Amino acid sequence: MKPQDALPSTDTRSRSRSPGARPSNGRVVLEVDGVSKVYPRNSVRALDGIDLEIHDGEFVSIIGPSGCGKSTLLQIAAGLIPATTGEPRLEGTPVVGPRRDIGMMFQQATLSPWRTALQNVLLPIEIRDGAKLARARSDTAMELLHLVGVGEFAKAYPGELSGGMAQRVAVCRMLITEPAVLLLDEPFGALDELTRDRMNEELQRICLERNATAVMVTHSIAEAVFLADRVVVMSARPGRIAEIVDVDLPRPRTFEMTAEPRFAKLTQHVRGELDLGGQL
Template sequence: MNAAAAFLPAESKPREVVYELKSVSKTYAMRQIHALDNVNLRLERGSFSSVIGSSGCGKSTLLKIMAGLQSPSAGSVVLAGKPVLGPRRDIGMMFQHATLFPWRTTLENIVLPIEIRDGKQAAAAKHEAGRRLLDLVGLKGFENVYPGELSGGMAQRAAICRMLITEPEVLLLDEPFSALDELSRDFMNMELQRICMARNATAFLVTHSIPEAVILSDVVHVMRPRPGRVVETVAIDLPRPRTLEMITTPYFGALVAHIRSRLDKEAA
């Protein structure tokens, strides 16, 4: 078997496709920028996918289109059988910074999406669900603490709860732990895996870190420079739950090296 064949998706029982992008392209006519070209993606229920590529390859544009924050110039975006034509309740998104409101308690920040969408009474009814989520991410007892009293990692865990409170079909993650130090980032990646497995969540991560993509993902989509297009999908055949010890294994190193070589080839 050659090196490339070693990273082809293994045969397995197909799962339900939750999210699908077909021939998605994006052009910013005013700036004459062709950001994305013919992107095709399928996210299966309960899967964790990542996209990785050089800066400016269109990763953030892709995520905005998937979140319904921008419209594609061509192609279709379908979630749970319905076209994504704008922001939706069944799409959860998490950004690089927690962006918690400092004048609201942790619990009040978590139920904020419900309050904005359905009012204060509906948000109050979700307090118990918010407390269960805090317990899930290891923040039990911090319900009434304000963001200024939380560490960076704790604030990001609260942000995860805020994303999950609306029970979205898919989680879109825009480098959520890039601002953390390396040790905290490793810990939060393992926490994110645990949470996704506990809820059978379908997740899609944008990252610049090859090891982060490999340790978290079932598949890693490699993008070429602008106009962005997926040039290879790498299956990650590591057992779950993943552990940080796997980073030192030869197979993990081979995956990282393969993805890095493909990125280097596309950048040449």
């Protein structure tokens, strides 16, 4: 379906859950309802009528050319910037500002270099409930660090961690508040490709283990397909949903699968949609 055809919303809403997706009760966790974003300064229409429903335990990748507003969409969903029209709803309530049930991750790990890995993981608790209650959650933080395989570095400072380990700590910091939805803005984009592949595998494992609901913005088609139950392909100027591609590959996915014809077929399909949507 091409972006200039009928509203993409009809397509999104009528779509049933893909057969390859993880078992889910189909409950909508995050709903983006007719969200548009116009920057009044230069009246650029960054997003135009975005409708999207993300279900419990679902992993959705958003991919599109630069300037398609995918990061803007993520920031609106996180309550960091307001939508011009429409609204994002999390667990049924409109998102009107930063919320404690949203976990975020960015390209840079953004760990505080003066805090140990453990203290960095506890930071969101410290911000919300104070240092005392944060310390009381140390055991949970340690469990998370062990879950992502950096338990023995709990006392280390970020300066002593590699880029991949730093992002693992950032994953823990995101998970410590047990958010209802994870919003990932190119989380491993700054890592080398080998580390990135391993981190993607880890992310899948963690999401499966915790039945996490996640939305990830990425530039990499392979990464988008590898992780996602659905890949949202966006087109630019104005930012619209061009197509939603179901990824019906069984889980857990492995890197052997990326060599299989159905994986290639899916990535080619996404690439085709991206090309239709405009300049990459």
